Amino acid sequence: MTPTITPNTHRATFAIGDERTARRVVDLLNESLDDDQAAVAAFERPDGRWDVSAHFAEAPVDAAIRELVALAAGDEVAQRITFDTVEAKDWVAASLEDLFPVPAGRFIVHGRHDRARIPANKLGIEIEAALAFGTGHHGTTRGCLLLLGEVLRSRQPQRVLDLGTGTGVLAIAAAKALRRRVLASDIDPVSVRVARDNARLNGVGNLVETICATGFSAPHFAIRAPFDLVLANILANPLRQMATPMAAHLAPSVSVILSGLLPHQAQGVIAAYRARGLVLRRHLKIDGWSSLLMQRAA
Structure with missing residues (x-):
């Protein structure tokens, strides 16, 4: 590694x-x-x-x-x-010894050393190459996984985007659960490489397409749109700024999971997406961070 x-x-x-x-x-x-x-x-x-x-x-x-x-x-x-x-x-080498499996509904994020301990009724996501922010130990990642599980209990999205993929945890989770292609993007080429490697490690390298892109500038987004599931674990300001370009790439029945927010930032992000026709369905607060599930208003 x-x-x-x-x-x-x-x-x-x-x-x-x-x-x-x-x-x-x-x-x-x-x-x-x-x-x-x-x-x-x-x-x-x-x-x-x-x-x-x-x-x-x-x-x-x-x-x-x-x-x-x-x-x-x-x-x-x-x-x-x-x-x-x-x-x-x-930090990877320094922290792996203390990395413990993290359950998030039907998913469980773990390191290689815990591979054999994952229950048969869980979807294991093996991550070995990132800071805690991308391993599932961070409250934003866990919040997104819990909301993803909630969405998948009622519907099976066809076109999935993981925006700001980081280590690829969310893209891998969606690909494993749906067995469908997922587009995973990040502005950082190192993150894109790590996400690609992690997707292969988890047996979904053929389902997760990783690209390096800023916002929605790359042609891949228009080609793969309209998305009916978007996962975006980024930060409050970029999420607000991307509300308009994201809305242009969404299907009518879309579910949008947003995180990377401190609780006091949530209302501003909710308002930005409400102005684009999305309403709040769930608001999770985990370890001092907020995760939002937004859907098209009926």
Whole structure:
């Protein structure tokens, strides 16, 4: 396996005593920082306090971050912020030993070392080459798999798109469950290669077509449209921006599963797709992340 080395990222972390203040800080940071500049999240600790973390692609200006936090939580909290760097590392090799199978309805995501332990009544998805965000251990991936299972209980989509496929988990799940072709796209050529390799590993290499594309620019989308099932586990801003071009590629009976959203971002995404004729059917919240099932309004 080729090592997957992630670049250095910069991190700011601090603790807050109550949920309301934590969410106020997260909201302010998300409003003040671009989605492609930073990722901010808050999680409750067993003692009732909240841990807040912000990850940056580029080193932030410490004073500016402290000033934003002080506005929402006060100077004392702002002065407790710790800034550090998460060094480049082969996270695949480092994390596989601790990777445990993750059930998500009829699906179960696992590593090679657990291949023999998958129950016969589950659809196993074997993933060995990604960070937790793409292995099923992340709340967004699990939310999408649960919603996919819900859709498949009532219908059998014919044309499936996995937009922003990452490691290919969702595309593989759909291909295994439906035994139909799935188009899987990502803007990152490394992700496209990983998704292709994982599809072959799971025996659906002939069903999952992987392409490198930004948005809906590639001709493959028009050729394979209209889609009656779309899975898009990305981020809030790209999802809002792609609502209009996505709508042009959808079948009348479409189900659209969206994730990569913090709970406070969900309403904005729901509104963007409602304006294109889709209504919310389910809203799952798992591990501090939201996953949405949208369908055409009757």
